Each structure stands twice: as C-alpha cells, then as structure tokens.
Amino acid sequence: DAKTTQPNSMESNEEEPVHLPCNHSTISGTDYIHWYRQLPSQGPEYVIHGLTSNVNNRMASLAIAEDRKSSTLILHRATLRDAAVYYCILGFLGGNNRLAFGKGNQVVVIP
Amino acid sequence: EPEVTQTPSHQVTQMGQEVILRCVPISNHLYFYWYRQILGQKVEFLVSFYNNEISEKSEIFDDQFSVERPDGSNFTLKIRSTKLEDSAMYFCASKYGGDQPQHFGDGTRLSIL
Numbered sequence: 001d002a003k004t005t006q007p008n009s010m011e012s013n014e015e016e017p018v019h020l021p022c023n024h025s026t027i028s029g030t031d032y033i034h035w036y037r038q039l040p041s042q043g044p045e046y047v048i049h050g051l052t053s054n055v056n057n058r059m060a061s062l063a064i065a066e067d068r069k070s071s072t073l074i075l076h077r078a079t080l081r082d083a084a085v086y087y088c089i090l091g092f093l094g095g096n097n098r099l100a101f102g103k104g105n106q107v108v109v110i111p
Numbered sequence: 112e113p114e115v116t117q118t119p120s121h122q123v124t125q126m127g128q129e130v131i132l133r134c135v136p137i138s139n140h141l142y143f144y145w146y147r148q149i150l151g152q153k154v155e156f157l158v159s160f161y162n163n164e165i166s167e168k169s170e171i172f173d174d175q176f177s178v179e180r181p182d183g184s185n186f187t188l189k190i191r192s193t194k195l196e197d198s199a200m201y202f203c204a205s206k207y208g209g210d211q212p213q214h215f216g217d218g219t220r221l222s223i224l
Contacts, residue, residue, distance in 0.1 A: 034212070043115075043202045043215030044154060087154075094209035096142050096166040101154035 004088045009106040012078045020073040022088030032093045037084040083109045113137045115216035123222045132188045134203030143186045144204040198223045
C-alpha cells in the first residue's frame with residue numbers, strides 16, 4: 001500500500017475553515033485519494049475522494065496538487081461534530097478494493 | 112439514509128469459544144467487508160466478499176475466521192476458537208459498486224475473557 005503522511009493532530013476553532021494536509025509522494029498513477037473520518041465510538045465515515053482534479057461535495061472539498069504528491073482536505077466551517085480522526089488513504093477505486101488505514105489526524109474543534 | 116447495521120454492539124465471550132458477529136449491509140450493495148480495530152490502534156482490513164465468495168483476505172484472517180452471507184440480507188463473521196488477542200472493535204462495511212465509497216457500521220466490540 002502506498003504510504004501517506006498526516007499530522008498526528010490539529011486544532012481548529014469552531015466556525016472557521018480547517019485545512020488537513022496529506023503527503024503521498026509515492027502515489028501511483030492509478031491511486032485515488034480517499035478521505036474517511038471516524039467520530040468517537042463510531043465506524044469510519046466516507047468524506048470524499050479524488051484522482052487528479054479538485055473535488056467538492058456537501059461535506060468537504062479536496063484540493064489535489066498538480067503533481068499529486070500531496071492533497072488537502074478542506075472543511076469550510078468546522079463544527080463540534082467535525083471533531084474526529086481523519087484518514088487520508090490511497091488506493092484503487094474499483095472492484096473490491098480494501099482500505100488501508102493509517103493512524104490518521106486527530107482534529108480537535110475548539111468552541 | 113440507509114445504513115449498515117451491526118449486532119450485537121458488545122459481545123463478551125470466553126476464550127476458546129466460537130463467536131458470530133452479524134451485519135446487515137445496505138440492501139442493494141454488492142461488496143462486503145470486515146475490518147477490525149484493536150483499542151488504540153489502526154483500523155485493519157480482514158476480508159472482502161463479492162459474488163458469494165471471498166475476494167481478498169489479510170494475514171489476520173486465518174483458518175479460525177470465516178464469513179458467510181447466509182441469505183440476501185445478512186453478512187456474518189465467525190471466529191471458531193477465540194483468543195485474547197481477538198478482542199477488538201469489528202466493523203462491517205459495504206458498497207454498491209466498484210467505484211462507490213464503502214459505508215461502515217458502528218461496530219461490535221468483542222471482549223474475550
């Protein structure tokens with residue numbers, strides 16, 4: 001599995017944007033960038049995924065560097081409910097692809 | 112919104128006993144997964160299942176583990192003879208198609224005594 005590097009933890013103020021970085025210098029051409037998050041005492045939850053272009057959905061935006069060696073998950077306005085461990089995962093999208101979780105980035109939202 | 116349902120939420124079992132963890136995936140989904148998370152550690156892939164057979168399994172998924180989709184709605188994980196190190200949260204996941212994200216249940220906490 002291609003490796004990703006994320007900060008261990010980050011703090012953010014409520015109602016402000018949050019930028020979560022992820023480095024993946026060994027990404028292959030077929031690797032998608034997937035983001036999941038895990039709220040306390042819950043299973044992982046899909047956030048967003050992308051290949052080359054920036055992506056937006058109702059939860060977040062994903063900005064992908066032109067060389068694809070890094071990406072940034074953007075939460076536009078942090079709420080207390082966004083406090084979670086965020087995982088940046090590389091992998092093939094199709095078929096029965098398994099997800100290879102790392103340690104993730106623990107995001108703390110300060111009221 | 113449809114969700115993946117896992118039962119029980121907490122299972123306590125004596126070492127050496129068999130345990131079955133149950134999952135009801137989202138109804139029209141075709142791909143099914145089990146993951147586990149030992150307390151304080153990463154979420155680890157165990158097995159994927161498609162078209163009524165195992166597609167991929169990890170090193171963790173040894174002969175003590177098995178999966179089954181006995182009917183059109185349930186997906187089960189069986190551990191034949193549990194060990195202390197099997198204590199973990201077990202997550203079931205499913206997805207509709209190859210290019211869709213995986214949806215996870217909230218897990219079963221398995222405690223082996």
